[in-house]
Every structure is written in C-alpha cells, then in structure tokens.
Amino acid sequence: MWKITYRIRRQKGDEASHYDTFQVEVDPEEYVLDGIEKIWAFEDRSLTFRHACHHSTCGACGMRVNGVEKLTCITKIKDVTQDGGTLTVDPLRNFPVVSDLVVDLGPLYRKMEAVHAPPVHPLSMTPWEGEDIRPPKEVPTPPEGGEYIRLPDCLECGICISACPVAASDPDYLGPAPLAAIQIQGLEGHPELLALADSQQGVWRCHSAFECSAVCPSSVDPGWRIMDLRRQVTARRLKTIIG
Amino acid sequence: MKADKHNSKGFWDWFNPAGRDAGGWAFILNRLSALGLAFYLYLHLFVLGKLAQGPDAFDQFVAAAKSPLYTVGELLVIAAALYHGLNGVRLVLNSFNIGVPRQKQMFYTALLLTVIGTIIFAARMFTAS
Numbered sequence: 001m002w003k004i005t006y007r008i009r010r011q012k013g014d015e016a017s018h019y020d021t022f023q024v025e026v027d028p029e030e031y032v033l034d035g036i037e038k039i040w041a042f043e044d045r046s047l048t049f050r051h052a053c054h055h056s057t058c059g060a061c062g063m064r065v066n067g068v069e070k071l072t073c074i075t076k077i078k079d080v081t082q083d084g085g086t087l088t089v090d091p092l093r094n095f096p097v098v099s100d101l102v103v104d105l106g107p108l109y110r111k112m113e114a115v116h117a118p119p120v121h122p123l124s125m126t127p128w129e130g131e132d133i134r135p136p137k138e139v140p141t142p143p144e145g146g147e148y149i150r151l152p153d154c155l156e157c158g159i160c161i162s163a164c165p166v167a168a169s170d171p172d173y174l175g176p177a178p179l180a181a182i183q184i185q186g187l188e189g190h191p192e193l194l195a196l197a198d199s200q201q202g203v204w205r206c207h208s209a210f211e212c213s214a215v216c217p218s219s220v221d222p223g224w225r226i227m228d229l230r231r232q233v234t235a236r237r238l239k240t241i242i243g
Numbered sequence: 244m245k246a247d248k249h250n251s252k253g254f255w256d257w258f259n260p261a262g263r264d265a266g267g268w269a270f271i272l273n274r275l276s277a278l279g280l281a282f283y284l285y286l287h288l289f290v291l292g293k294l295a296q297g298p299d300a301f302d303q304f305v306a307a308a309k310s311p312l313y314t315v316g317e318l319l320v321i322a323a324a325l326y327h328g329l330n331g332v333r334l335v336l337n338s339f340n341i342g343v344p345r346q347k348q349m350f351y352t353a354l355l356l357t358v359i360g361t362i363i364f365a366a367r368m369f370t371a372s
Contacts (some may be wrong), residue, residue, distance in 0.1 A: 058318075064262070065260035066262070068262035069259040069262070091250060092250070093250050093251050093256070094249065094250060096249060096250060097249055098251050101251060163262075163267075165257045165259075165267065166254035167251075167255055168251040168252065168253060168254075168257065169251075169253045169254050169256065169257065171249050175339070186258070188347070206336055207269050207270060207273075208264075208266070208269075208270070208334050208338070208346075209266045209269070209270035210264070210265075210266030210267075210346055210347075211263065211266055211267045211270075212284075213262060213266075214264035214265075214266060214267070215264075223266070223343065223346075224338060224343045224344065227337050227338060227340045227343045228340045229337075229340075230338050231338075231339050231340040232308045234338075
C-alpha cells in the first residue's frame with residue numbers, strides 16, 4: 001500500500017477557493033476516483049464530486065489531476081504519482097464551479113443539443129470514418145428489420161473543453177466536442193449544421209492547439225475532426241465560388 | 244449555491260503551460276512570437292521615426308544599434324519570425340486536414356528548423372560584428 005497526499009481544491013458557492021489536504025492509504029493499482037471516494041467516506045462528507053459508472057462510459061468524473069484533464073475512474077494512481085507523492089485535484093476549467101470538484105456542464109449539453117448530437121448512432125454511421133461514413137470492417141448481422149445501435153465515442157465529459165485554451169477566453173466558442181459531433185454526423189447528410197460549423201464560433205475559432213485530442217479519454221480525436229470539418233467547409237465555400 | 248463564474252483565467256490561460264501537450268506548447272509559442280513580432284513592428288516604426296528627426300538622431304541610433312544587446316534583440320526577432328512562419332505552414336496544412344495525425348512531429352520539425360536557422364544567423368551576425 002502507498003501513503004499519498006490528496007490536495008483537493010474546495011469551493012462552496014461564491015466563497016474563494018482553497019486547497020484541503022488529505023493523507024490517504026491506497027493501492028497503487030487503484031484509480032484516482034477511488035481515493036477521492038475514500039476521502040469522502042472516511043474524512044470529509046462535505047466533499048462534493050461527480051461520478052457514476054466507474055468504467056469510462058458516463059463521463060461524469062472528469063477532473064484535473066496534477067493540472068491535466070483526466071477521467072478519474074480510469075486514471076491509475078500509480079500513473080500520476082508515487083509512494084509518498086502528492087495528487088492535486090482541481091475541477092474542470094472553463095465551466096462554472098458548482099461546488100468543490102463539481103462543475104456545471106450545462107453549457108456543453110446545450111451546445112451538443114444545438115448541433116443535434118445523437119446519444120446513440122446507427123451502426124452504419126460509426127463515427128471514426130469522417131465524411132465518408134462507413135461501417136466498421138466487421139459489421140455484425142443486424143436483428144431482423146432493424147439495425148444495431150452503438151454509443152458514439154464522445155462521453156460528453158467536457159474534458160476537451162476544459163483543456164482548450166480558446167474556450168478559456170471565449171465561452172461562446174462551440175468547442176471541440178460539439179464540432180466533433182457535427183463532423184461525425186457529416187455535412188453531406190446534415191447541411192443544416194453548416195451555418196453553425198461555418199460561423200464565428202465554429203471551426204474558425206479553433207486555434208489548433210490540439211489539447212482536446214491530447215486529453216480525450218475516448219477515441220474521438222476532436223482536433224482531427226475539427227480540421228476535417230474545416231476542410232469540408234472550405235471545399236463547400238470553394239464550390240459556391242466556382243459554381 | 245451555484246456559482247456562475249467561468250472557471251478560467253481567460254486570456255491568461257493561453258499562456259499557462261501547466262499540463263500542456265506538444266500542441267499546447269506550439270500554441271503558446273505561436274502567441275508569444277506573434278506578440279513579440281507585433282511589438283517589434285512598433286519598435287521598428289519608432290526607429291524609422293528617427294529619420295524625421297534628422298541625420299544626427301539617426302546616426303546616434305545606428306551607433307547604439309551596434310551594441311551586442313541589439314544583436315541579441317535582432318536574433319530574437321529572427322527566431323520569432325522563423326518559428327511563427329514555420330508553425331504557420333504547419334497550421335495551414337493542418338487546416339486542410341493534411342498531416343493532422345503528425346502535428347506533433349511537424350511542431351518538433353518547425354522547432355528544430357527554428358533553432359538551426361537561429362544558430363546560423365547568430366554565427367553570421369556575431370562573426371560580422
């Protein structure tokens with residue numbers, strides 16, 4: 001077992017934020033979220049944080065661990081500190097802090113709704129193929145008269161928005177996850193999304209820091225998708241000019 | 244009670260290197276080099292303004308400009324211009340979805356070429372002076 005120090009940012013309501021430290025005994029194979037739960041269970045019941053599934057499906061437990069955005073339920077303690085080390089845990093950036101490690105992801109959800117991001121996709125519309133959306137190589141036989149559906153890769157965890165330096169200075173920027181959602185759906189099939197993608201707060205607001213792709217805990221690769229969407233928008237503009 | 248404050252330092256987060264990956268460093272250096280070049284442009288215009296004050300004022304500046312401090316300043320301008328230009332090529336290519344999966348390697352290449360170019364210029368400038 002390791003003895004480590006959790007340094008957790010606390011903030012209730014409009015009060016100024018501060019850090020509380022907790023000494024925790026952990027198995028290095030455990031995850032950062034496990035340690036936070038131990039603190040809540042045995043040290044401080046007023047500590048607030050979000051979590052649900054514990055297996056990177058719900059996207060609720062996004063936080064900053066030692067300054068880097070992580071999904072804490074899949075971040076092993078041994079990967080981010082050492083025996084006797086310190087783990088600094090902060091809430092996500094670029095969202096309003098509700099309490100301690102809980103942020104209001106409402107702005108992200110509203111933007112995802114604005115781009116009509118579907119919570120599930122038909123299997124024939126798997127997201128990793130870009131504009132030329134194709135099914136994966138081995139498509140299981142669909143049930144009679146229907147089609148398999150799958151969760152899209154995006155967990156809507158908000159980690160990409162937190163890591164984006166542009167979102168830090170422009171809360172109205174659509175942001176990586178919503179732009180990736182437009183690219184996943186494709187402008188060919190959804191021309192109504194062109195205006196949003198081609199707007200001031202759309203693909204042109206991105207400044208190519210690729211931090212979204214660096215921290216995305218799923219396989220969305222929003223940076224690549226934004227660049228692909230930019231290419232699509234440029235091609236459409238050129239077509240309009242040439243006729 | 245819900246706080247409405249956007250949890251960020253806004254503009255200052257552009258320059259916060261904590262937890263940044265290679266792309267983030269490329270972004271920070273791009274911003275810093277842009278600000279440096281913009282500052283240099285105004286400095287350049289100020290120096291050109293000396294011409295309007297007559298030959299003595301300009302000669303006085305030219306004499307001061309021969310100090311090693313000015314040479315280091317000029318070298319910084321060259322380094323900023325090299326990096327900003329080369330990273331600009333990377334960003335243009337990426338914007339057409341060319342080489343995005345290799346954006347880190349492209350950044351390292353831009354950085355390497357900037358260092359090589361700056362060393363070459365430094366060698367020539369300091370040898371000449």
